[in-house]
Amino acid sequence: MNVIEIQNLTKMYGKSRGIEDISFHVEEGEIFGFIGPNGAGKSTTIRTMLSLIYPTSGSAKIFGKDTVQFSSEIKKEIGYLPSEVFYYDNMKVKDLLKYSASFYKKDCSKRIKELAEIMELDLNRKIDDLSLGNKKKVGIVQGLLHEPKLVILDEPTSGLDPLMQQRFFDLLEEENKKGVTILFSSHILSEVQRLCDRVAIIKEGKIVTVEKISTLKDNNFKRFVVEPLAPIEKSYFSIPGVSDLEVTDKKISFLFKGNINTVMEKVAGIEITNLSVTEPDLEEIFMHYYEKEA
Amino acid sequence: MNVFLHECRAYRKTTIIWTLSLVGIMVLFMSMFPTIAKDIEDYKKVLDGFPDAMKQALGLQVDTFGSVLGFYSYVFVYISLCGAIQAMNFGTAIVSKEVREKTADFLLTKPITRNTILTAKVLAAFTSILFTSIVYLVASWLMVAAVATDEYSTKAFLLISISLFLLQVIFLAIGIFLSVYLPKIKSVLSVSLGTVFAFFIIGMLSSSSAEFKRYLSPFKYFDSYYMIEHTRYEGAFLLVGLGIVVVAIIASYIYYTKKDIHSV
Numbered sequence: 001m002n003v004i005e006i007q008n009l010t011k012m013y014g015k016s017r018g019i020e021d022i023s024f025h026v027e028e029g030e031i032f033g034f035i036g037p038n039g040a041g042k043s044t045t046i047r048t049m050l051s052l053i054y055p056t057s058g059s060a061k062i063f064g065k066d067t068v069q070f071s072s073e074i075k076k077e078i079g080y081l082p083s084e085v086f087y088y089d090n091m092k093v094k095d096l097l098k099y100s101a102s103f104y105k106k107d108c109s110k111r112i113k114e115l116a117e118i119m120e121l122d123l124n125r126k127i128d129d130l131s132l133g134n135k136k137k138v139g140i141v142q143g144l145l146h147e148p149k150l151v152i153l154d155e156p157t158s159g160l161d162p163l164m165q166q167r168f169f170d171l172l173e174e175e176n177k178k179g180v181t182i183l184f185s186s187h188i189l190s191e192v193q194r195l196c197d198r199v200a201i202i203k204e205g206k207i208v209t210v211e212k213i214s215t216l217k218d219n220n221f222k223r224f225v226v227e228p229l230a231p232i233e234k235s236y237f238s239i240p241g242v243s244d245l246e247v248t249d250k251k252i253s254f255l256f257k258g259n260i261n262t263v264m265e266k267v268a269g270i271e272i273t274n275l276s277v278t279e280p281d282l283e284e285i286f287m288h289y290y291e292k293e294a
Numbered sequence: 295m296n297v298f299l300h301e302c303r304a305y306r307k308t309t310i311i312w313t314l315s316l317v318g319i320m321v322l323f324m325s326m327f328p329t330i331a332k333d334i335e336d337y338k339k340v341l342d343g344f345p346d347a348m349k350q351a352l353g354l355q356v357d358t359f360g361s362v363l364g365f366y367s368y369v370f371v372y373i374s375l376c377g378a379i380q381a382m383n384f385g386t387a388i389v390s391k392e393v394r395e396k397t398a399d400f401l402l403t404k405p406i407t408r409n410t411i412l413t414a415k416v417l418a419a420f421t422s423i424l425f426t427s428i429v430y431l432v433a434s435w436l437m438v439a440a441v442a443t444d445e446y447s448t449k450a451f452l453l454i455s456i457s458l459f460l461l462q463v464i465f466l467a468i469g470i471f472l473s474v475y476l477p478k479i480k481s482v483l484s485v486s487l488g489t490v491f492a493f494f495i496i497g498m499l500s501s502s503s504a505e506f507k508r509y510l511s512p513f514k515y516f517d518s519y520y521m522i523e524h525t526r527y528e529g530a531f532l533l534v535g536l537g538i539v540v541v542a543i544i545a546s547y548i549y550y551t552k553k554d555i556h557s558v
Binding site: 043050074083084086089099104 | 403
Protein backbone atom coordinates (compact mmCIF):
# COMPACT_ATOMS: atom_id res chain seq x y z
CA MET A 1 0.00 0.00 0.00
CA ASN A 2 1.18 3.48 -0.77
CA VAL A 3 1.14 5.80 2.19
CA ILE A 4 2.08 8.81 0.14
CA GLU A 5 1.17 9.23 -3.47
CA ILE A 6 2.17 12.39 -5.27
CA GLN A 7 1.06 12.99 -8.79
CA ASN A 8 2.24 15.75 -11.10
CA LEU A 9 2.34 18.12 -8.19
CA THR A 10 3.12 21.69 -9.19
CA LYS A 11 3.30 24.74 -7.02
CA MET A 12 4.12 28.13 -8.43
CA TYR A 13 4.73 31.18 -6.33
CA GLY A 14 3.33 33.74 -8.67
CA LYS A 15 5.59 33.34 -11.63
CA SER A 16 8.55 31.92 -9.79
CA ARG A 17 9.03 28.22 -9.46
CA GLY A 18 8.22 26.25 -6.38
CA ILE A 19 8.01 22.69 -7.58
CA GLU A 20 7.14 21.41 -11.01
CA ASP A 21 5.43 18.21 -11.97
CA ILE A 22 6.60 16.14 -9.04
CA SER A 23 5.52 12.53 -8.86
CA PHE A 24 6.62 9.82 -6.48
CA HIS A 25 5.14 7.46 -3.97
CA VAL A 26 6.16 6.13 -0.60
CA GLU A 27 5.17 2.65 0.47
CA GLU A 28 3.96 1.64 3.87
CA GLY A 29 6.74 0.86 6.32
CA GLU A 30 9.37 2.54 4.23
CA ILE A 31 11.94 5.10 5.23
CA PHE A 32 11.97 7.36 2.26
CA GLY A 33 14.67 9.95 1.76
CA PHE A 34 14.00 13.21 0.09
CA ILE A 35 17.18 14.89 -0.82
CA GLY A 36 18.32 17.95 -2.66
CA PRO A 37 20.16 21.21 -2.15
CA ASN A 38 18.69 24.21 -0.39
CA GLY A 39 15.87 25.76 -2.33
CA ALA A 40 15.26 22.70 -4.47
CA GLY A 41 11.67 22.41 -3.35
CA LYS A 42 11.82 19.85 -0.53
CA SER A 43 9.97 22.00 1.94
CA THR A 44 7.51 23.18 -0.68
CA THR A 45 6.60 19.58 -1.42
CA ILE A 46 6.22 18.73 2.24
CA ARG A 47 4.21 21.84 3.00
CA THR A 48 1.90 21.01 0.14
CA MET A 49 1.43 17.51 1.49
CA LEU A 50 0.45 19.01 4.83
CA SER A 51 -1.79 21.52 3.05
CA LEU A 52 0.00 24.42 4.62
CA ILE A 53 0.16 25.60 1.04
CA TYR A 54 -2.11 24.55 -1.77
CA PRO A 55 -0.96 23.03 -5.06
CA THR A 56 -1.24 24.98 -8.29
CA SER A 57 -1.95 21.72 -10.07
CA GLY A 58 -1.58 18.01 -9.48
CA SER A 59 -2.45 16.22 -6.30
CA ALA A 60 -1.04 14.55 -3.25
CA LYS A 61 -2.65 11.66 -1.46
CA ILE A 62 -1.83 10.38 1.97
CA PHE A 63 -3.32 7.11 3.19
CA GLY A 64 -5.16 7.15 -0.12
CA LYS A 65 -6.95 10.39 0.69
CA ASP A 66 -6.57 13.73 -0.98
CA THR A 67 -4.51 16.03 1.20
CA VAL A 68 -6.53 19.13 0.50
CA GLN A 69 -9.94 17.60 0.96
CA PHE A 70 -9.23 15.41 3.96
CA SER A 71 -6.52 17.52 5.48
CA SER A 72 -7.59 17.42 9.09
CA GLU A 73 -8.50 13.75 9.00
CA ILE A 74 -5.16 12.73 7.55
CA LYS A 75 -3.24 14.78 10.06
CA LYS A 76 -4.45 12.60 12.92
CA GLU A 77 -1.93 10.03 11.82
CA ILE A 78 0.88 12.35 10.79
CA GLY A 79 3.74 13.52 12.92
CA TYR A 80 5.55 16.51 11.50
CA LEU A 81 8.86 17.99 12.50
CA PRO A 82 9.60 21.25 10.70
CA SER A 83 13.11 22.26 9.81
CA GLU A 84 12.98 25.17 12.18
CA VAL A 85 11.02 24.69 15.33
CA PHE A 86 9.25 27.57 16.98
CA TYR A 87 6.78 27.23 19.76
CA TYR A 88 4.82 29.47 22.02
CA ASP A 89 7.66 31.06 23.92
CA ASN A 90 5.94 31.69 27.18
CA MET A 91 4.95 28.08 27.68
CA LYS A 92 6.70 25.35 29.56
CA VAL A 93 7.81 22.34 27.55
CA LYS A 94 5.35 20.22 29.47
CA ASP A 95 2.44 22.53 28.72
CA LEU A 96 3.29 22.77 25.06
CA LEU A 97 3.41 19.01 24.73
CA LYS A 98 0.13 18.71 26.57
CA TYR A 99 -1.36 21.29 24.25
CA SER A 100 -0.02 19.36 21.31
CA ALA A 101 -1.41 16.10 22.69
CA SER A 102 -4.81 17.68 23.24
CA PHE A 103 -5.37 17.73 19.49
CA TYR A 104 -5.32 13.95 19.35
CA LYS A 105 -8.06 12.07 20.97
CA LYS A 106 -5.88 9.79 23.04
CA ASP A 107 -3.80 9.79 26.17
CA CYS A 108 -0.26 10.62 25.24
CA SER A 109 1.22 11.36 28.65
CA LYS A 110 3.05 8.05 28.91
CA ARG A 111 4.58 8.39 25.48
CA ILE A 112 5.63 11.97 26.25
CA LYS A 113 7.51 10.75 29.29
CA GLU A 114 9.18 7.96 27.37
CA LEU A 115 10.26 10.20 24.53
CA ALA A 116 11.48 12.93 26.83
CA GLU A 117 13.58 10.37 28.65
CA ILE A 118 15.11 9.03 25.47
CA MET A 119 15.87 12.52 24.18
CA GLU A 120 16.94 13.78 27.60
CA LEU A 121 14.51 16.62 27.51
CA ASP A 122 13.68 18.55 30.65
CA LEU A 123 9.92 18.99 30.66
CA ASN A 124 9.83 21.69 33.28
CA ARG A 125 11.79 24.35 31.46
CA LYS A 126 10.39 27.26 29.60
CA ILE A 127 10.62 26.99 25.85
CA ASP A 128 12.01 30.48 25.75
CA ASP A 129 15.11 29.38 27.66
CA LEU A 130 15.91 26.39 25.50
CA SER A 131 18.85 26.16 23.15
CA LEU A 132 18.34 25.38 19.48
CA GLY A 133 19.13 21.72 20.01
CA ASN A 134 16.75 21.44 22.92
CA LYS A 135 14.00 23.15 20.98
CA LYS A 136 14.58 20.57 18.28
CA LYS A 137 14.10 17.86 20.88
CA VAL A 138 10.78 19.41 21.81
CA GLY A 139 9.91 19.24 18.15
CA ILE A 140 10.85 15.58 17.97
CA VAL A 141 8.78 14.65 21.01
CA GLN A 142 5.94 16.80 19.72
CA GLY A 143 6.05 15.04 16.37
CA LEU A 144 6.05 11.53 17.80
CA LEU A 145 3.94 11.75 20.93
CA HIS A 146 0.69 10.67 19.34
CA GLU A 147 2.27 7.61 17.74
CA PRO A 148 1.57 8.63 14.16
CA LYS A 149 1.59 6.18 11.27
CA LEU A 150 3.48 8.58 9.07
CA VAL A 151 6.33 10.75 10.26
CA ILE A 152 7.42 13.64 8.09
CA LEU A 153 10.78 15.12 8.95
CA ASP A 154 12.07 18.26 7.30
CA GLU A 155 15.81 18.49 7.87
CA PRO A 156 15.43 17.16 11.38
CA THR A 157 18.98 16.88 12.58
CA SER A 158 20.14 20.48 12.52
CA GLY A 159 21.13 21.58 15.98
CA LEU A 160 21.34 18.10 17.47
CA ASP A 161 24.67 16.92 18.77
CA PRO A 162 26.01 13.65 17.29
CA LEU A 163 24.98 11.64 20.32
CA MET A 164 21.42 12.91 20.18
CA GLN A 165 21.36 12.49 16.45
CA GLN A 166 22.27 8.86 16.99
CA ARG A 167 19.50 8.41 19.56
CA PHE A 168 17.07 10.13 17.28
CA PHE A 169 17.94 7.79 14.43
CA ASP A 170 17.62 4.80 16.72
CA LEU A 171 14.24 6.10 17.76
CA LEU A 172 13.17 6.46 14.15
CA GLU A 173 14.37 2.96 13.31
CA GLU A 174 12.45 1.63 16.26
CA GLU A 175 9.32 3.41 15.09
CA ASN A 176 9.89 2.10 11.63
CA LYS A 177 10.05 -1.46 12.95
CA LYS A 178 6.59 -0.91 14.40
CA GLY A 179 5.42 -0.20 10.87
CA VAL A 180 5.67 3.55 10.84
CA THR A 181 6.40 5.12 7.47
CA ILE A 182 8.95 7.89 7.47
CA LEU A 183 9.58 10.64 4.97
CA PHE A 184 12.94 12.12 5.68
CA SER A 185 13.99 15.28 3.93
CA SER A 186 17.57 16.37 4.13
CA HIS A 187 20.49 17.84 2.30
CA ILE A 188 22.95 15.77 4.28
CA LEU A 189 23.62 12.58 2.40
CA SER A 190 25.23 10.53 5.08
CA GLU A 191 22.12 10.57 7.23
CA VAL A 192 19.91 9.64 4.32
CA GLN A 193 22.32 6.90 3.37
CA ARG A 194 22.34 5.57 6.89
CA LEU A 195 18.59 5.54 7.37
CA CYS A 196 16.65 5.34 4.17
CA ASP A 197 15.52 2.53 1.92
CA ARG A 198 14.73 4.64 -1.07
CA VAL A 199 15.49 8.17 -2.00
CA ALA A 200 14.10 10.82 -4.30
CA ILE A 201 16.57 13.35 -5.52
CA ILE A 202 15.09 16.74 -6.19
CA LYS A 203 16.72 19.62 -7.96
CA GLU A 204 15.38 22.98 -9.06
CA GLY A 205 11.85 21.90 -8.33
CA LYS A 206 11.98 18.68 -10.27
CA ILE A 207 12.57 15.08 -9.30
CA VAL A 208 15.83 13.97 -10.85
CA THR A 209 15.54 10.34 -9.89
CA VAL A 210 13.91 7.99 -7.42
CA GLU A 211 16.18 5.09 -6.55
CA LYS A 212 16.85 2.53 -3.92
CA ILE A 213 19.79 3.58 -1.84
CA SER A 214 21.39 0.24 -2.58
CA THR A 215 20.94 0.63 -6.34
CA LEU A 216 22.17 4.13 -6.17
CA LYS A 217 25.23 2.94 -4.39
CA ASP A 218 26.18 -0.04 -6.43
CA ASN A 219 24.80 1.15 -9.73
CA ASN A 220 28.21 -0.13 -10.87
CA PHE A 221 29.67 3.22 -10.17
CA LYS A 222 33.34 2.88 -9.33
CA ARG A 223 35.82 5.52 -8.56
CA PHE A 224 39.10 4.83 -10.36
CA VAL A 225 42.36 6.43 -9.44
CA VAL A 226 45.20 5.47 -11.73
CA GLU A 227 48.76 6.61 -11.31
CA PRO A 228 50.55 6.14 -14.63
CA LEU A 229 54.27 5.78 -15.08
CA ALA A 230 54.31 8.26 -17.92
CA PRO A 231 51.87 11.07 -18.68
CA ILE A 232 48.80 9.90 -20.56
CA GLU A 233 46.61 11.78 -23.02
CA LYS A 234 43.24 12.71 -21.58
CA SER A 235 41.47 11.16 -24.54
CA TYR A 236 42.86 7.74 -23.62
CA PHE A 237 40.22 7.21 -20.95
CA SER A 238 37.43 9.02 -22.77
CA ILE A 239 35.34 5.95 -23.32
CA PRO A 240 31.61 5.51 -22.78
CA GLY A 241 30.74 5.14 -19.07
CA VAL A 242 33.51 7.39 -17.84
CA SER A 243 32.62 10.62 -16.18
CA ASP A 244 34.18 13.18 -13.92
CA LEU A 245 37.52 12.57 -15.65
CA GLU A 246 40.51 14.38 -14.27
CA VAL A 247 43.94 13.92 -15.71
CA THR A 248 47.20 15.25 -14.37
CA ASP A 249 50.70 14.03 -15.13
CA LYS A 250 50.79 11.73 -12.16
CA LYS A 251 47.18 10.93 -11.53
CA ILE A 252 44.08 10.07 -13.47
CA SER A 253 40.79 9.86 -11.69
CA PHE A 254 37.30 9.20 -12.94
CA LEU A 255 33.94 7.65 -12.15
CA PHE A 256 32.96 4.65 -14.16
CA LYS A 257 29.63 2.99 -14.77
CA GLY A 258 29.23 0.06 -17.11
CA ASN A 259 31.05 -3.12 -17.98
CA ILE A 260 34.13 -3.05 -15.83
CA ASN A 261 36.14 -5.16 -18.29
CA THR A 262 36.31 -2.41 -20.86
CA VAL A 263 37.96 -0.07 -18.47
CA MET A 264 40.27 -2.75 -17.06
CA GLU A 265 41.54 -3.39 -20.59
CA LYS A 266 42.35 0.27 -20.90
CA VAL A 267 44.15 0.22 -17.60
CA ALA A 268 46.06 -2.88 -18.63
CA GLY A 269 47.15 -1.14 -21.79
CA ILE A 270 49.37 1.35 -19.95
CA GLU A 271 52.19 1.12 -17.46
CA ILE A 272 50.99 2.11 -14.03
CA THR A 273 52.52 2.53 -10.62
CA ASN A 274 49.37 2.36 -8.63
CA LEU A 275 45.68 1.74 -8.99
CA SER A 276 42.76 2.06 -6.69
CA VAL A 277 39.16 1.17 -7.37
CA THR A 278 36.70 2.28 -4.73
CA GLU A 279 32.97 2.46 -4.18
CA PRO A 280 32.10 6.07 -4.39
CA ASP A 281 30.11 7.39 -1.46
CA LEU A 282 26.66 8.69 -2.05
CA GLU A 283 27.94 12.20 -1.98
CA GLU A 284 29.87 11.65 -5.14
CA ILE A 285 26.97 10.02 -6.93
CA PHE A 286 24.79 12.81 -5.78
CA MET A 287 27.12 15.47 -7.09
CA HIS A 288 27.32 13.47 -10.23
CA TYR A 289 23.56 13.62 -10.66
CA TYR A 290 23.63 17.31 -10.16
CA GLU A 291 26.44 18.01 -12.54
CA LYS A 292 24.94 15.84 -15.18
CA GLU A 293 21.74 17.77 -14.98
CA ALA A 294 23.33 21.17 -14.79
CA MET B 295 -12.02 23.81 22.43
CA ASN B 296 -8.36 23.38 23.33
CA VAL B 297 -7.36 26.13 20.93
CA PHE B 298 -10.00 28.40 22.41
CA LEU B 299 -8.73 27.82 25.93
CA HIS B 300 -5.15 28.27 24.82
CA GLU B 301 -5.99 31.58 23.17
CA CYS B 302 -8.00 32.76 26.16
CA ARG B 303 -5.06 32.03 28.39
CA ALA B 304 -2.77 33.90 26.02
CA TYR B 305 -5.07 36.95 26.10
CA ARG B 306 -5.80 36.82 29.80
CA LYS B 307 -3.14 39.18 31.03
CA THR B 308 -3.58 41.81 28.34
CA THR B 309 -7.34 41.67 28.70
CA ILE B 310 -7.08 42.40 32.39
CA ILE B 311 -4.65 45.24 31.80
CA TRP B 312 -6.86 46.80 29.14
CA THR B 313 -9.94 46.45 31.27
CA LEU B 314 -8.29 48.06 34.26
CA SER B 315 -6.97 50.88 32.09
CA LEU B 316 -10.36 51.60 30.59
CA VAL B 317 -11.98 51.59 34.00
CA GLY B 318 -9.14 53.73 35.33
CA ILE B 319 -9.59 56.38 32.64
CA MET B 320 -13.31 56.43 33.22
CA VAL B 321 -12.92 56.76 36.99
CA LEU B 322 -10.30 59.48 36.60
CA PHE B 323 -12.48 61.59 34.30
CA MET B 324 -15.72 61.03 36.12
CA SER B 325 -14.18 61.91 39.47
CA MET B 326 -13.65 65.39 38.08
CA PHE B 327 -17.32 65.76 37.35
CA PRO B 328 -18.51 67.04 40.75
CA THR B 329 -16.00 69.87 40.67
CA ILE B 330 -16.86 70.77 37.10
CA ALA B 331 -20.57 70.58 37.74
CA LYS B 332 -20.19 73.02 40.63
CA ASP B 333 -18.54 75.69 38.49
CA ILE B 334 -20.32 74.77 35.31
CA GLU B 335 -21.25 78.34 34.43
CA ASP B 336 -17.60 79.39 34.35
CA TYR B 337 -16.69 76.34 32.28
CA LYS B 338 -19.46 77.04 29.83
CA LYS B 339 -18.16 80.55 29.33
CA VAL B 340 -14.70 79.26 28.50
CA LEU B 341 -16.04 76.50 26.27
CA ASP B 342 -18.31 78.87 24.44
CA GLY B 343 -15.22 80.74 23.39
CA PHE B 344 -13.99 77.68 21.45
CA PRO B 345 -14.58 77.68 17.71
CA ASP B 346 -17.60 75.59 16.74
CA ALA B 347 -15.63 73.23 14.55
CA MET B 348 -13.28 72.42 17.37
CA LYS B 349 -16.12 71.76 19.79
CA GLN B 350 -17.70 69.39 17.36
CA ALA B 351 -14.45 67.65 16.64
CA LEU B 352 -13.82 67.10 20.32
CA GLY B 353 -17.37 65.90 20.84
CA LEU B 354 -18.20 68.77 23.18
CA GLN B 355 -21.73 69.95 23.62
CA VAL B 356 -21.70 72.90 25.91
CA ASP B 357 -25.38 72.81 26.88
CA THR B 358 -25.18 69.30 28.24
CA PHE B 359 -21.67 69.51 29.62
CA GLY B 360 -22.96 70.19 33.10
CA SER B 361 -25.22 67.12 33.22
CA VAL B 362 -23.72 63.86 34.26
CA LEU B 363 -24.62 62.07 31.03
CA GLY B 364 -23.47 64.98 28.91
CA PHE B 365 -20.13 64.91 30.64
CA TYR B 366 -19.99 61.14 30.47
CA SER B 367 -20.65 61.32 26.72
CA TYR B 368 -17.67 63.59 26.36
CA VAL B 369 -15.46 61.25 28.39
CA PHE B 370 -16.85 58.30 26.47
CA VAL B 371 -15.33 59.56 23.22
CA TYR B 372 -11.92 58.73 24.63
CA ILE B 373 -13.04 55.55 26.33
CA SER B 374 -14.33 54.30 23.00
CA LEU B 375 -11.07 55.29 21.35
CA CYS B 376 -9.15 53.14 23.83
CA GLY B 377 -11.67 50.34 23.56
CA ALA B 378 -11.35 50.40 19.79
CA ILE B 379 -7.58 50.13 20.08
CA GLN B 380 -7.91 47.14 22.37
CA ALA B 381 -10.31 45.37 20.01
CA MET B 382 -8.24 46.21 16.98
CA ASN B 383 -5.11 44.97 18.72
CA PHE B 384 -6.67 41.65 19.58
CA GLY B 385 -8.13 41.27 16.14
CA THR B 386 -4.93 42.13 14.35
CA ALA B 387 -2.87 39.82 16.52
CA ILE B 388 -5.23 36.89 16.36
CA VAL B 389 -3.94 35.13 13.28
CA SER B 390 -0.86 37.17 12.50
CA LYS B 391 0.83 36.17 15.72
CA GLU B 392 1.06 32.59 14.52
CA VAL B 393 3.03 33.88 11.57
CA ARG B 394 5.09 36.28 13.62
CA GLU B 395 5.92 33.79 16.33
CA LYS B 396 6.30 31.15 13.67
CA THR B 397 3.92 28.76 15.33
CA ALA B 398 1.66 28.42 12.32
CA ASP B 399 3.47 25.23 11.34
CA PHE B 400 2.68 23.79 14.72
CA LEU B 401 -0.98 24.66 14.76
CA LEU B 402 -1.83 23.97 11.15
CA THR B 403 -0.33 20.51 11.05
CA LYS B 404 -2.64 19.39 13.82
CA PRO B 405 -5.75 17.43 12.94
CA ILE B 406 -8.14 20.36 12.93
CA THR B 407 -9.50 22.42 10.10
CA ARG B 408 -8.57 26.01 9.55
CA ASN B 409 -12.18 26.98 10.11
CA THR B 410 -12.04 25.48 13.57
CA ILE B 411 -8.83 27.35 14.32
CA LEU B 412 -10.24 30.66 13.17
CA THR B 413 -13.49 30.10 15.04
CA ALA B 414 -11.63 29.31 18.25
CA LYS B 415 -9.48 32.39 17.86
CA VAL B 416 -12.36 34.68 17.01
CA LEU B 417 -14.35 33.42 19.96
CA ALA B 418 -11.39 33.86 22.28
CA ALA B 419 -10.90 37.47 21.22
CA PHE B 420 -14.65 38.02 21.43
CA THR B 421 -14.71 36.61 24.94
CA SER B 422 -11.98 38.89 26.14
CA ILE B 423 -13.74 41.91 24.68
CA LEU B 424 -16.99 40.83 26.25
CA PHE B 425 -15.18 40.54 29.56
CA THR B 426 -13.78 44.06 29.20
CA SER B 427 -17.16 45.48 28.27
CA ILE B 428 -19.00 43.83 31.14
CA VAL B 429 -16.47 44.92 33.74
CA TYR B 430 -16.46 48.40 32.26
CA LEU B 431 -20.24 48.55 32.24
CA VAL B 432 -20.51 47.61 35.90
CA ALA B 433 -17.72 49.96 36.94
CA SER B 434 -19.08 52.91 34.99
CA TRP B 435 -22.57 52.28 36.27
CA LEU B 436 -21.35 52.52 39.84
CA MET B 437 -19.15 55.49 39.10
CA VAL B 438 -21.78 57.52 37.28
CA ALA B 439 -24.30 56.82 40.00
CA ALA B 440 -21.75 57.91 42.58
CA VAL B 441 -20.88 61.25 41.03
CA ALA B 442 -24.24 62.21 39.52
CA THR B 443 -25.60 65.48 40.75
CA ASP B 444 -28.66 65.50 38.57
CA GLU B 445 -31.32 63.05 37.45
CA TYR B 446 -30.32 60.97 34.46
CA SER B 447 -31.80 58.26 32.29
CA THR B 448 -30.34 54.89 33.17
CA LYS B 449 -31.43 53.57 29.82
CA ALA B 450 -29.53 56.25 27.95
CA PHE B 451 -26.51 55.55 30.11
CA LEU B 452 -26.70 51.84 29.33
CA LEU B 453 -27.06 52.52 25.62
CA ILE B 454 -23.97 54.69 25.63
CA SER B 455 -21.91 52.24 27.65
CA ILE B 456 -22.97 49.20 25.66
CA SER B 457 -22.00 50.99 22.46
CA LEU B 458 -18.42 50.46 23.65
CA PHE B 459 -18.95 46.76 23.10
CA LEU B 460 -20.56 47.27 19.71
CA LEU B 461 -17.76 49.52 18.58
CA GLN B 462 -15.24 46.99 19.81
CA VAL B 463 -16.89 44.22 17.86
CA ILE B 464 -16.66 46.30 14.69
CA PHE B 465 -12.98 46.99 15.21
CA LEU B 466 -12.32 43.41 16.20
CA ALA B 467 -13.81 42.25 12.92
CA ILE B 468 -11.77 44.75 10.92
CA GLY B 469 -8.66 43.66 12.80
CA ILE B 470 -9.34 39.98 12.17
CA PHE B 471 -9.75 40.62 8.49
CA LEU B 472 -6.45 42.53 8.31
CA SER B 473 -4.79 39.83 10.34
CA VAL B 474 -5.82 37.18 7.87
CA TYR B 475 -5.45 39.26 4.74
CA LEU B 476 -2.07 40.92 5.24
CA PRO B 477 0.72 38.44 4.50
CA LYS B 478 2.85 39.35 7.45
CA ILE B 479 2.20 41.92 10.12
CA LYS B 480 5.50 42.79 11.68
CA SER B 481 4.09 45.04 14.34
CA VAL B 482 0.51 44.70 15.49
CA LEU B 483 0.58 48.00 17.28
CA SER B 484 1.44 50.08 14.25
CA VAL B 485 -1.28 48.48 12.16
CA SER B 486 -3.93 48.68 14.84
CA LEU B 487 -3.08 52.16 16.09
CA GLY B 488 -2.80 53.41 12.54
CA THR B 489 -6.21 52.09 11.57
CA VAL B 490 -7.97 53.19 14.72
CA PHE B 491 -6.52 56.69 14.70
CA ALA B 492 -7.25 57.06 11.03
CA PHE B 493 -10.91 56.29 11.69
CA PHE B 494 -10.92 58.47 14.76
CA ILE B 495 -9.58 61.44 12.85
CA ILE B 496 -11.97 60.81 9.96
CA GLY B 497 -14.68 60.78 12.60
CA MET B 498 -13.55 64.10 14.05
CA LEU B 499 -13.43 65.74 10.66
CA SER B 500 -16.72 64.35 9.47
CA SER B 501 -18.61 65.40 12.58
CA SER B 502 -18.63 69.01 11.50
CA SER B 503 -20.35 68.38 8.18
CA ALA B 504 -22.93 66.35 6.34
CA GLU B 505 -24.71 63.34 7.76
CA PHE B 506 -23.54 60.82 5.17
CA LYS B 507 -19.91 61.35 6.13
CA ARG B 508 -20.68 59.75 9.45
CA TYR B 509 -20.78 56.41 7.67
CA LEU B 510 -17.07 56.72 7.03
CA SER B 511 -16.03 56.19 10.62
CA PRO B 512 -17.39 53.61 13.05
CA PHE B 513 -16.69 56.13 15.80
CA LYS B 514 -19.62 58.13 14.53
CA TYR B 515 -22.06 55.23 14.42
CA PHE B 516 -23.05 55.61 18.02
CA ASP B 517 -23.86 59.19 18.81
CA SER B 518 -24.21 59.69 22.55
CA TYR B 519 -26.28 62.84 22.22
CA TYR B 520 -28.73 61.08 19.97
CA MET B 521 -28.98 58.28 22.51
CA ILE B 522 -29.60 60.74 25.35
CA GLU B 523 -32.30 62.43 23.38
CA HIS B 524 -34.05 59.42 21.87
CA THR B 525 -32.87 56.59 24.15
CA ARG B 526 -32.22 54.29 21.23
CA TYR B 527 -29.53 53.56 18.64
CA GLU B 528 -29.77 54.83 15.11
CA GLY B 529 -30.98 51.87 13.09
CA ALA B 530 -29.16 52.71 9.88
CA PHE B 531 -25.80 52.93 11.59
CA LEU B 532 -26.45 49.80 13.59
CA LEU B 533 -27.10 48.00 10.33
CA VAL B 534 -23.98 49.35 8.67
CA GLY B 535 -21.94 48.31 11.69
CA LEU B 536 -23.43 44.84 11.58
CA GLY B 537 -22.74 44.74 7.84
CA ILE B 538 -19.08 45.54 8.36
CA VAL B 539 -18.75 42.82 10.98
CA VAL B 540 -20.46 40.17 8.89
CA VAL B 541 -18.56 40.99 5.73
CA ALA B 542 -15.20 41.17 7.48
CA ILE B 543 -15.71 37.88 9.28
CA ILE B 544 -16.99 36.00 6.25
CA ALA B 545 -14.16 37.38 4.11
CA SER B 546 -11.68 36.30 6.79
CA TYR B 547 -12.99 32.74 6.77
CA ILE B 548 -12.93 32.52 3.00
CA TYR B 549 -9.47 33.95 2.76
CA TYR B 550 -8.01 32.00 5.64
CA THR B 551 -9.06 28.60 4.33
CA LYS B 552 -7.43 29.33 0.99
CA LYS B 553 -4.33 31.04 2.20
CA ASP B 554 -0.84 29.62 1.71
CA ILE B 555 1.08 29.46 4.94
CA HIS B 556 4.65 30.13 3.97
CA SER B 557 7.62 28.83 5.82
CA VAL B 558 9.71 31.23 7.80
